[in-house]
Amino acid sequence: DVKVTQSSRYLVKRTGEKVFLECVQDMDHENMFWYRQDPGLGLRLIYFSYDVKMKEKGDIPEGYSVSREKKERFSLILESASTNQTSMYLCASSFGQRNIQYFGAGTRLSVL
Amino acid sequence: KQEVTQIPAALSVPEGENLVLNCSFTDSAIYNLQWFRQDPGKGLTSLLLIQSSQREQTSGRLNASLDKSSGRSTLYIAASQPGDSATYLCAVPDMGRRALTFGSGTRLQVQP
Numbered sequence: 001d002v003k004v005t006q007s008s009r010y011l012v013k014r015t016g017e018k019v020f021l022e023c024v025q026d027m028d029h030e031n032m033f034w035y036r037q038d039p040g041l042g043l044r045l046i047y048f049s050y051d052v053k054m055k056e057k058g059d060i061p062e063g064y065s066v067s068r069e070k071k072e073r074f075s076l077i078l079e080s081a082s083t084n085q086t087s088m089y090l091c092a093s094s095f096g097q098r099n100i101q102y103f104g105a106g107t108r109l110s111v112l
Numbered sequence: 113k114q115e116v117t118q119i120p121a122a123l124s125v126p127e128g129e130n131l132v133l134n135c136s137f138t139d140s141a142i143y144n145l146q147w148f149r150q151d152p153g154k155g156l157t158s159l160l161l162i163q164s165s166q167r168e169q170t171s172g173r174l175n176a177s178l179d180k181s182s183g184r185s186t187l188y189i190a191a192s193q194p195g196d197s198a199t200y201l202c203a204v205p206d207m208g209r210r211a212l213t214f215g216s217g218t219r220l221q222v223q224p
Contacts, residue, residue: 006155031210043201043214050210058211090155092212099210100146101203103156 003027006091006104013111019078021107023091029102030095032074034058034066037088037106046089049074081111114139116204118215125192126223133187133218135202140180146212147176147187148201156201160187192222 007022025032034046035058045058047066055066063085067075074093078085091104115138125131135145143164148156160176162169162185168177175188185202199219203212 004155033211040216042216043203043212045206045209045211048209048211056209058209088153092156094210099144099205100158100161101212102158103148105155106153108153 004091004093004102004104006089006107008107009105011107011109013078013081013109015082015111017078017081017111019081019109019111021076021078021089021091021109023074023076023093023104024072025074025093025102026072027093027095027102028071029093030071031093031099032068033092033094033101034064034074034076035090035092036060037090043090046076081109083111085109086111114204114206114213116202116213116215118200118202118218120218121216122219122221124221124223127192127194129192129222130188130190131192131220133189133200133202133220135185135187135215137183137185137204137213139204140183141207142180142204143207144205145176145178145185146203147174147185148203150199150201150217152198159200189220192220194222194224196220197222 033048035043049068092101094101162178173190199217201217
């Protein structure tokens with residue numbers, strides 16, 4: 001079974017802190033994604049990566065950056081957390097033409 | 113830009129009923145469509161993926177259909193059970209980015 005692991009289920013941070021959200025997949029998938037999910041807005045794509053050291057902006061990249069130094073790990077970075085970044089963050093990975101996406105359990109981030 | 117709509121937003125049914133969840137999309141140039149399940153506070157679990165060349169896909173009590181020309185998909189759940197209570201999301205690929213565009217989901221409650 002494919003496993004996508006997000007390092008934290010719940011995080012509470014202060015405004016202005018630098019926050020790292022980690023995601024690891026164990027199936028050698030080339031594609032990895034970060035989404036955020038908010039009530040009434042659904043899932044929105046923040047960043048994605050289709051290879052090591054490659055990254056592309058999604059629909060809402062402002063205030064975020066990403067890092068992919070190894071194929072299995074995709075990190076989402078909040079350079080200076082703000083209250084409007086309080087959300088559920090979901091990581092996913094996929095491969096090949098069928099592009100079936102497998103999701104992690106999510107990280108619920110609260111910025112106070 | 114692709115838009116995905118799910119109707120109804122919420123549904124409550126008694127145990128044992130058969131039910132249909134609807135998904136529509138604006139751009140029919142898709143190569144597959146994926147249905148997911150999300151339990152409260154959790155990540156997404158892939159239920160079914162239908163390729164554009166298929167009209168139906170079945171898994172247990174779930175049956176998903178796809179009509180590309182009309183931009184519609186349905187998820188049929190037979191003999192619903194309280195354990196089916198969750199939010200169901202449909203998603204189609206963003207052709208250029210390998211990411212998914214999601215509907216806002218249907219929140220299903222199956223009453224015992």
